[in-house]
Amino acid sequence: MGLPAVKLQGLSKTIKGKPIVNNLNLEIRPGEVFGLLGPNGAGKTTTIRMIVGLIRMTEGDVFIQGKSIKNEFKEAIREVGAIVESPEMYPFMTGKENLIHFARMIPDIDEDRIHRVMTLVGLEHAMDEKVGKYSLGMRQRLGIAQALLHRPSILILDEPTNGLDPAGIREIRHYIRNLANEEEVAVIISSHLLGEIELMCDRIGVINKGELIAIQEIRGSGKDSGPQEIKMEVKPVKKAIKLLKQQHGVESELTEGLVSFELKKELIPEVIQTLVKNGISIYEVRVTQSTLEDQFFDLIGENVVG
Amino acid sequence: MVNCWKLIHNEMMKIYKQKSTWIMYLSLLLLIVGSGILTFAFSDVETEYSDASWRIELEEENNRLFEEMEEFEFFQEINMSLIAENNYYLEHDIKPVGYGAWHFVWENEILLSIVSLFTIIIAAGIIANEFRWGTIKLLLIRPIFRTTILISKFSAVLLFALLTTIFVIVFSWFTGAVLFGVEGLNPYIVIEKQDGLEYVSLVGETMTTFALKLIHFLMMATFAFMISSIFRNSALAIGTAVFLMMAGNSIVAYFSDKEWAKYILFANTDLSQYRNPYGPVVEGMTLPFSVVILLVHFVLFMLVAWFAFTRRDISGTY
Numbered sequence: 001m002g003l004p005a006v007k008l009q010g011l012s013k014t015i016k017g018k019p020i021v022n023n024l025n026l027e028i029r030p031g032e033v034f035g036l037l038g039p040n041g042a043g044k045t046t047t048i049r050m051i052v053g054l055i056r057m058t059e060g061d062v063f064i065q066g067k068s069i070k071n072e073f074k075e076a077i078r079e080v081g082a083i084v085e086s087p088e089m090y091p092f093m094t095g096k097e098n099l100i101h102f103a104r105m106i107p108d109i110d111e112d113r114i115h116r117v118m119t120l121v122g123l124e125h126a127m128d129e130k131v132g133k134y135s136l137g138m139r140q141r142l143g144i145a146q147a148l149l150h151r152p153s154i155l156i157l158d159e160p161t162n163g164l165d166p167a168g169i170r171e172i173r174h175y176i177r178n179l180a181n182e183e184e185v186a187v188i189i190s191s192h193l194l195g196e197i198e199l200m201c202d203r204i205g206v207i208n209k210g211e212l213i214a215i216q217e218i219r220g221s222g223k224d225s226g227p228q229e230i231k232m233e234v235k236p237v238k239k240a241i242k243l244l245k246q247q248h249g250v251e252s253e254l255t256e257g258l259v260s261f262e263l264k265k266e267l268i269p270e271v272i273q274t275l276v277k278n279g280i281s282i283y284e285v286r287v288t289q290s291t292l293e294d295q296f297f298d299l300i301g302e303n304v305v306g
Numbered sequence: 307m308v309n310c311w312k313l314i315h316n317e318m319m320k321i322y323k324q325k326s327t328w329i330m331y332l333s334l335l336l337l338i339v340g341s342g343i344l345t346f347a348f349s350d351v352e353t354e355y356s357d358a359s360w361r362i363e364l365e366e367e368n369n370r371l372f373e374e375m376e377e378f379e380f381f382q383e384i385n386m387s388l389i390a391e392n393n394y395y396l397e398h399d400i401k402p403v404g405y406g407a408w409h410f411v412w413e414n415e416i417l418l419s420i421v422s423l424f425t426i427i428i429a430a431g432i433i434a435n436e437f438r439w440g441t442i443k444l445l446l447i448r449p450i451f452r453t454t455i456l457i458s459k460f461s462a463v464l465l466f467a468l469l470t471t472i473f474v475i476v477f478s479w480f481t482g483a484v485l486f487g488v489e490g491l492n493p494y495i496v497i498e499k500q501d502g503l504e505y506v507s508l509v510g511e512t513m514t515t516f517a518l519k520l521i522h523f524l525m526m527a528t529f530a531f532m533i534s535s536i537f538r539n540s541a542l543a544i545g546t547a548v549f550l551m552m553a554g555n556s557i558v559a560y561f562s563d564k565e566w567a568k569y570i571l572f573a574n575t576d577l578s579q580y581r582n583p584y585g586p587v588v589e590g591m592t593l594p595f596s597v598v599i600l601l602v603h604f605v606l607f608m609l610v611a612w613f614a615f616t617r618r619d620i621s622g623t624y
Binding site: 046049052053054055056073074075077078080082084085086088089090091092093097101102104105106146 | 312313315316319320323324325439440441443444445446447448449450451619620621
């Protein structure tokens with residue numbers, strides 16, 4: 001294990017005595033896509049703004065490639081490309097002029113690089129159009145071009161698919177996976193939508209009331225994942241429960257007419273075979289995806305009520 | 307290292323890419339041409355005095371001015387000083403130069419009030435607009451200290467003020483040259499100064515007048531810049547700066563009998579008070595005193611702007 005691309009160390013923000021973000025500890029590896037999930041007002045944006053130095057941290061620090069954002073701001077931020085909330089650009093300048101503007105703020109970016117990133121995000125034909133005339137999707141893509149301009153090793157995207165249509169979301173997802181897989185860029189994405197973030201990320205951290213309450217691996221969950229909750233509609237029920245206990249050592253119980261038990265995903269076919277061989281009729285098998293969803297919707301529910 | 311010039315270049319690009327800036331220049335252009343044509347059509351300026359009879363022409367001019375004075379009391383003061391100037395030429399046997407491009411530039415000093423308004427608008431917007439556009443977030447996540455960004459923004463305001471003033475000078479000169487001709491390379495004229503009438507270079511006088519005016523309105527622009535940095539709102543910055551610019555003289559006049567009136571910024575912004583015949587606003591003020599007061603205010607404004615810009619969080623709500 002090398003240096004983490006991003007490391008949050010006891011990151012805290014208190015505003016007027018009220019903790020907004022409380023003691024966040026987190027490491028993100030190079031080439032990893034990390035999702036920061038939480039309801040609105042959970043502290044996602046504050047966390048992201050602290051990572052890029054827009055908001056001062058009350059306590060703790062953020063290390064980017066080992067460099068402190070607090071004490072070595074220039075060196076640390078040099079590694080970061082970011083879109084913080086919506087990708088606002090200067091509407092009275094063309095897409096290219098906007099990129100020239102940001103290119104002047106970082107050493108060693110030539111005209112060629114500007115063309116490269118414009119082509120990468122598919123804006124090469126709209127380069128000389130005023131950004132004011134861009135659609136939201138085009139602006140989002142220009143935002144990504146701006147973030148990639150200086151070949152950052154860390155990309156931070158705050159709600160990157162806000163206001164995009166499904167095609168646009170798919171496109172963004174594609175860029176992000178590509179960057180992570182091929183260029184070893186570490187990506188941090190924040191979102192309040194689980195479905196969206198699940199498709200892009202390797203790992204998801206759930207944040208609520210300023211605290212990181214769960215971290216879940218998403219990728220590679222096929223094999224060495226823990227047991228998942230399985231519900232079956234079978235007949236006869238009693239015989240099935242007995243068989244499960246005898247043949248597989250699985251404790252199951254009857255809830256709402258369904259036999260439910262915990263089992264690793266890869267063992268499901270075996271169990272089904274056993275049941276079929278012993279003359280049990282199977283009407284339905286349901287696998288509950290993950291516990292993350294439950295946790296998250298609990299949070300959302302709580303958020304709505306509170 | 308990114309050099310500061312590149313950042314200033316960026317700021318200038320943002321200023322001049324906006325349509326509103328071009329409207330400013332267009333309105334200045336119309337004002338210059340307009341006032342030129344009005345002077346040309348309705349004012350009986352003497353563009354050239356003849357070698358043989360300039361003394362007679364001046365006498366005739368004086369007589370005309372006397373008649374005018376008797377008819378309209380309103381003109382008394384200005385005509386008296388014009389007559390005094392004419393007499394100076396006669397007494398010292400100097401042939402006066404006629405009205406031309408340089409005279410026109412000198413008179414267009416009045417346009418600097420407009421330039422100052424525009425500079426205030428630019429200074430008020432240069433920070434606040436980044437917040438309004440939301441681009442401040444993209445601007446401050448670059449490997450550049452906020453202080454450097456602030457310096458580049460203020461430098462851009464100075465540069466805008468300078469370029470716009472030069473525009474007024476150059477464009478006025480050419481308009482004047484086309485309408486009235488040129489008086490020569492370095493014409494001398496008689497002007498009433500603190501110690502009475504003096505025979506001075508018109509070009510030098512014009513440049514000094516413009517430079518002193520520039521100091522005056524850059525103070526107001528710095529003030530707008532500070533307000534813009536504190537409140538991140540350009541309308542508020544323009545409003546307060548323009549109000550103070552307009553009300554400045556009244557404020558000083560209102561408190562003029564107080565001992566501390568001379569410490570008010572507006573009593574010191576107009577440095578031409580040490581050159582013109584009327585003298586300083588508050589008795590006992592000197593040029594070095596005013597310069598110190600101006601510097602203290604300038605440093606104060608910049609420190610507050612710097613503190614507000616570099617020390618505060620960029621959170622979602624402005």
